[in-house]
Amino acid sequence: MTAGQRRRDESVSRRGLLGLTGLGVASAAGAFGMWKAASRESPVTVSGTPTAPPSSPAPTPPPFADRGPWKLGGSVPFVAGRAMLGSYLSLDGMSYRDAVKLRRKQLGRDQRITHVFYAWPDRLPTRIEGMPRKSVPLVSWRGPRYDKILSGDSDDLIAAAARRIRDLDRPVLLRWGWEMNGRWYEWSGFQNGRDPEGYVNCFRHLRKIFDAEGADRVSWVWSPNWNSAPPDAWNRMEAYYPGDKYVDWVGVSGYNLNQESPAVLFDPVYHRYSARKPIMITEVGAKDHGGTSKEDWIKAFAAYVEQRPAIGGVVWFDTDTHDAYTEHWRFDTRAESAAVFRQMAASQRFSG
Template identity: 50%
Template sequence: MKRRQLLTLLAVTGTAACGTSPAATTATATPSGAPVSVPAPATTERLGPALTATSPPPSPSTSVSPPVTGKPGVMLGSYLALGGRTLRQSLALRRRQLSREQRIVHRFYPWDGYLPASEPDVAAASRLMVSWHGAPWAGILDGGSDAMIRSVARKLKAMDRPILLRWGWEMNGDWFAWSGAANGQDPAGYVTAWRRLHRIFADQGATNVSWIWSPNWNSSPDVPWNRMQSYYPGDAYVDWVGVSGYNFYGESPSTLFGPVTRRYGGRKPIILSETSAVRDRARYIERLHTWVADTPAVGAVVWFDTDIQEGTDHDFRIDADPSALAAYRSMAQDPYFNA
């Protein structure tokens, strides 16, 4: 599959960005991910003490924090953008099809554009997940974006609801302006930028925000400097570890999500922040259902549920065909996926 270039549109208009990476040097070719999120640890509802951008990474813990729901299981939700329907209409359709609410509703916000004061269509019982676009690191590291970051922190705080915040996702790909490939091949700059944002949010008292660090399932380019772990900000700055992965080349859930889960699942809850089935839809959903149920470190799954993704003719909807919808409904009605 030919790699798609960066496609960024305002999520508040219902449009997101989904990139694909070229084949990796391993035996399996690799696409990229698009947007998703999970239940956070018990401490996720508030940030820790203010941390400076230059603070060293803390020592990793060895225990898995329980989901924010306080019970075992998985929060299942989606990014919803269906052709010809508003978000409210799309949510109502999925509610009828699945006989349940979305536990997570995923939205995309631009880096320095319009930010809504609220999300009235997102039910109080649903967790709001925000993918906030990144930016070239230089304008963050030099302090030039501090005022805007403070403004966003205050707006998200004022929403007065728990928010899962995924900033600068898929940084180990080469399709976004905030990628390592576009910023001097220096992942340390991303780490410093992330810590700066984290500190500013803490200073603004945005205690309702939990932070999702979310690489793509594989790196593009697949070279030593671009390994995903080089971008990890440190356990004190991350509440959830997310991952984007789609079966563009027939990859299994264990191929897409196993490496991230093995690396970080003993320290942080894992959220499949973007996934969808491109090939063998029903089979992929069935395998995902089984793999997640057998992987307790995973606390959330967020489907990329759209048929209007800019730059691709792929149909990512859960009801793209009847067998896919039946498989997804089976997963959605499993009590384990109703945490």
């Protein structure tokens, strides 16, 4: 999430930090959802205020002419005109399995992407309890400081993680070290000597080890925050890009905390990368700013995705259990917002 949406929660125990390994996806996901915390900066662009969306409509990207010999989307292929709709799902007072059942009843469909969070030392999953049969796991894996990877000290840990992911019974989206262009995580450039190149080298190192271990059903998701904090030239998101042959999907996180439009949040990434890679909105939620604002924003978001054909995945931050702040991002806080979300989920565009 953006810097302005973060508050550090110092009360999380070490047991929470380690992800409650072995207790199932509901516990692990809940523990790691709360770790999206840090500074109180306002979400600003380099200019100091949110940028206006481009004056022209989003272009239809070229047919990925420069993608090279690799398969578009990797083991989780991009399907033109279709966006997979999924979520990080954690609802107060409900098990993960029961939350999945509720959403299936409300939407008349299952989520196509199941988003889960793991810490760096956690054992990555070989199975995810309660995940819908046709859902694709999106594993967000926290990172350490760069020197723990680049020194080679973590090679055995990385290789073990690769073997576990290899043993999953389906293709998997792996989002390592997300929002690296913010200052709130220990794998950020800001917390590693202002060194975006170090992040690039870490990302490449992980992928090489996974490939060597035969984890060839992994689609690698590179996922910056929608804006950079600090908004300095050295910290621009493109400085962290590992390169086309290492990235299968380009993701982005963005929330309308200050009533930003979808274009403000996502067009910088879309316009920069959509001609080269499929785009996945890996974290998104709508805050209720009063009146009909929540359902209005969901409608605007659905229209935005409809107009941008390179978006192949959307992952809602569907929770009311996030201890670091008071906003409830689940889509059904209002009957009207639930109805609009259901309409979006039923559309052809989200039938991936």
